[in-house]
Amino acid sequence: MDTAVKPVAFWLYVCAAMVVVMMLIGAATRLTESGLSMVEWRPLLGWLPPMTAVEWNRIFELYRQTSEYRMQHFGMDLPAFKTIFWWEYIHRIWGRLIGLVFVLPLLWFAAKRRLPGYLTPHLFLLLLLGGLQGFLGWWMVKSGFVDREDVSQYRLVAHLSVALLILAYLLWLATGLNFYKKQQGEIIRKWPVWVIFTIFLLTIISGGFVAGLNAGVIYSHWPSMGGTFIPADYNTSKFWWLNALENPAAAQFHHRLLAYCSVAAALWFCWIIHRQQIDPKWLRLAKVVAAVAVLQLVVGIVTLLSVVPTGLGVMHQLGAITLFCLAVLGLRLAYP
Numbered sequence: 001m002d003t004a005v006k007p008v009a010f011w012l013y014v015c016a017a018m019v020v021v022m023m024l025i026g027a028a029t030r031l032t033e034s035g036l037s038m039v040e041w042r043p044l045l046g047w048l049p050p051m052t053a054v055e056w057n058r059i060f061e062l063y064r065q066t067s068e069y070r071m072q073h074f075g076m077d078l079p080a081f082k083t084i085f086w087w088e089y090i091h092r093i094w095g096r097l098i099g100l101v102f103v104l105p106l107l108w109f110a111a112k113r114r115l116p117g118y119l120t121p122h123l124f125l126l127l128l129l130g131g132l133q134g135f136l137g138w139w140m141v142k143s144g145f146v147d148r149e150d151v152s153q154y155r156l157v158a159h160l161s162v163a164l165l166i167l168a169y170l171l172w173l174a175t176g177l178n179f180y181k182k183q184q185g186e187i188i189r190k191w192p193v194w195v196i197f198t199i200f201l202l203t204i205i206s207g208g209f210v211a212g213l214n215a216g217v218i219y220s221h222w223p224s225m226g227g228t229f230i231p232a233d234y235n236t237s238k239f240w241w242l243n244a245l246e247n248p249a250a251a252q253f254h255h256r257l258l259a260y261c262s263v264a265a266a267l268w269f270c271w272i273i274h275r276q277q278i279d280p281k282w283l284r285l286a287k288v289v290a291a292v293a294v295l296q297l298v299v300g301i302v303t304l305l306s307v308v309p310t311g312l313g314v315m316h317q318l319g320a321i322t323l324f325c326l327a328v329l330g331l332r333l334a335y336p
Contacts (some may be wrong), residue, residue, distance in 0.1 A: 004243045005116060005177045011105045012174035015249060018098045019167045020321055025091045026163075030211055031310045034087035041138045047096065049089055056082070071149040095137070099130060119173065124168055133162045153212025153245070160208045164201070167321070168328045175332045190334045192272045196289065197327035200267045203258040204320045210255045215248035217306040222301050225253060255336040259297055262323070266293035282333065289326050296323060 029035050039062040050056045060081050063069055069076065106123055109115045126161070136159045143152035149233045209217050225231040234250050237243040243250045273286035296319035303312040 008049035009177040016170040029087045031313045036144045037085040045047045156212040157208040193330040206255040209251045213248040215252040266290045
């Protein structure tokens with residue numbers, strides 16, 4: 001790597017790592033049902049938490065006016081509210097920190113003319129995506145304040161999808177600064193990389209619908225669902241095309257199927273790469289993908305059987321993110 005761009009690459013990797021942590025905090029916020037605890041959206045003035053008893057009572061009273069409180073947490077006391085408040089507060093503060101860690105070095109690198117010319121428009125596009133993600137986060141939270149006890153699963157998946165896009169973009173740019181084209185082993189067929197990337201992405205998106213519909217806490221046994229492979233209440237929606245998006249049983253069933261497909265695709269990818277006489281780094285990547293995919297399936301099953309405790313749920317999210325990042329790395333190796 002050119003020493004001139006080493007600090008830029010390191011900065012992008014740090015930002016990517018912070019996005020991963022953000023997604024894990026978001027998972028914990030979701031699993032602890034903390035996402036609606038902060039009713040106000042103060043993007044510029046919301047850095048400080050409540051500092052006095054009066055302020056705590058004020059924000060608690062705002063929460064008690066939400067439908068989630070009336071339908072799910074009626075009678076909650078202030079200490080219990082503080083517990084869920086802190087998760088959402090940390091989630092929002094971490095998002096602001098990512099913004100600072102991205103913007104301040106960007107301005108410094110630009111002022112010092114340390115950015116490769118081709119990189120500048122990509123970085124400003126990332127800046128716009130970060131702003132969009134902040135808006136989507138509030139748009140998602142706002143959906144849970146009226147006549148429902150949770151946020152819209154559609155908005156949650158939109159929020160998750162943009163997070164994945166930002167993470168992939170950061171990794172793509174950072175690894176592009178790391179790799180030289182002449183160092184890459186030629187891969188004969190690139191479409192297998194696209195296969196695992198697509199299947200991993202679809203599995204994660206389906207997991208978003210599982211989370212948004214609270215589908216992980218039903219049918220907490222495996223391998224059957226209610227004694228059958230396909231649950232009895234698989235098709236309960238009026239329109240078939242909405243079933244996978246609005247029926248919790250269907251959402252969990254589809255996520256299970258895609259998880260099996262992910263493991264099968266990972267093992268198949270490892271076999272395909274093993275047959276090609278190319279750079280050993282490809283085989284190492286394929287073996288890691290296969291191992292992580294199998295481990296992720298095991299963690300997912302244990303999480304399901306345990307009725308989705310927060311710790312295992314966050315670990316399952318980390319496994320999904322790891323597979324996604326490995327697939328992005330595979331694409332970057334295929335297209336140096």
